[in-house]
Amino acid sequence: MTKIAVLMAAYNAEKTLVEAVESVLLNQAPLHLFIVDDGSVRHVIDLLPARDNLTILRLDKNVGLPTALNHGLDVILKQNFPYIARADADDISLPTRFEKQMAFLENHPEIDLVGCWIRLFDEDTRETIMSLSPPPTSQEIKNRMYSNSALYHPTWFMRAAVFRDVGFYNTSYETAQDYDFLRRLIKKHQVANIPEYLLDYCISQKGISFQKRRRQLTVRLEVQWRMFEIANWRCYVGMGKTICLIAVPFSLVNRVKKLVYGRKISQGGTPS
DSSP: OOOEEEEEEESSOTTTHHHHHHHHHTSSSOEEEEEEEESOSSOGGGTSOOOTTEEEEEESSOOOHHHHHHHHHHHHHTTTOSEEEEOOTTOEEOTTHHHHHHHHHHHOTTEEEEEEEEEEEETTTOOEEEEEOOOOSHHHHHHHTTTSOSSOGGGOEEETHHHHHHOSOOTTOSSSHHHHHHHHHTTTOEEEEEEEEEEEEEEOTTSHHHHSHHHHHHHHHHHHHHTOOTTOHHHHHHHHHHHHHHHSOHHHHHHHHHHHHHHHHHHHOSOO
């Protein structure tokens, strides 16, 4: 029985889609990949050969990431997969990623969502820019979530029942919908990160981090305000950090990140 449904949304991603899809389908764990073609000019179905473990869901127009993902979730949840994983149309899942994440949840019944460490690479040069190693335990992740996400969206692997309990993505948030979802999830569910690099994350000059950064941060601030706890000092710190990031140019933030996180790579080699 195929236990894992992998959910991917694609919009005009023909440059990176094929490699991203192959990295998912070459994984060692049996899975079924669902791709929501979010109104791409060049249809996804024309880019990929037919496979038994691949379903392409075509939307007539571009509706944005949260709505596209919700469409895919609605289809997947009707088919009773016990696990749902996320993947993006420009990232590379390592061959053991889904196998290790499923084994982790099966060995830790108290955990409902697990992510992993990631390496960031440049879309054009393919050079590894930096590596990110978020905390592994649920309490550490929850503490950091007051400031920013500590479970990177394309690394998510969760029990399908989570969506039935927490709900889907908030479609009023074009960006930071993953942060909003996680803040709702961690109120009732335990989470974790596998301390291994199981995904290579593509950094593109056209990505949300560059083009929509200020809007993304503004939405994060809205979520932080909506879930503000007067007696929790971490809420004050988190909102303060977000306000500062809104005011600071992205180029400066990116240089600091490269200096801090990239040092691990330059001193110790690319993580394996």
